[in-house]
Amino acid sequence: MSLNVLVATSFGSDPDSAGAAMFEARDDSGDGHRTWANRIEIARQAGHPEDIQVLADEAPSAASRAAAQTLADEMLRQRQQLKSPDKVFLFSGHMIDTPDRRESRLPAAMENLAAARIGAALDALGAGPGDLAFAQGAAGGDILFGEACLARGVGLQLLLPLSEPEFIAASVLPSSAGEAWRLRYLALCGRLTRAPRIMPDALGPLPLDRHGIPGNPYERCNRWLLYSALSFGLDRLHFICLWDGGSGDGAGGTAHMVEEVKKRTSRITWLDTRELG
Helix, strand or coil: CCCEEEEECCCCCCCCCCHHHHHHHCCCCCCCHHHHHHHHHHHHHHCCHHHHHHHCCCCCHHHHHHHHHHHHHHHHHHHHHHHHCCEEEEEEEEEEECCCCCCCCCCCCHHHHHHHHHHHHHHCCCCCCCCCCECCCCCCCHHHHHHHHHHHHCEEEECCCCCCHHHHHHHHHCCCHHHHHHHHHHHHHHCCCCCCCCHHHHHCCCEEECCEEECHHHHHHHHHHHHHCCCHHHHEEEEEEEEEHHHHHHCCCHHHHHHHHHHHCEEEEEHHHHCCC
């Protein structure tokens, strides 16, 4: 994975420069390459360099990867010139424990303490109107973070790794009091000024490895979240994690996001779930 994130920008790229290189590379090979190149063009027209960066990681050839990253870099330079948002918050954190979880990370009894710590972290960073935040929408940390952002006037963009029904089934309902968390998720979405972005819609299906096995959607979504937050500039980024310091239950969890963020900045606020009690 390349993860060469630059600082960021909105779009209006010169179609005769990086875009031209992209389209020249388009004729390399068959249907898979054309499908990938079509995704690049959709992201270009929609002004989403962060999408192009994820797709560049998954490019079918080195030449295509280089052309896609060049296009993304042009778009990022333009977005970097914008004065808004002032600060960008990226969040990753544990779900509320499922009823059958053997090793507790974020028990339901700690919900209010976790919410208070998240709110205090945002206040310490001066979060308010004019800022923008990125997260998924899982039961527990994500929803608590989203609620805290909206309470402070921070714009919130949710990025979901799966279709919304699949995401709710996988990352909301299994938690303790899952139905209550589903209602909170829906209430949160109902207050957003930006609709949640759905990864399969924006980026297409998961890439396959050489054995034909799809990649991990949560790992891909972590990259998408990180590129999205960084697209407004590394100097604006503040990362908040609600984490027990462990390696997690699998690929694409909070530990993975922490490691990727640490490669780029030390501006990290770690809320250790082991210290909530």
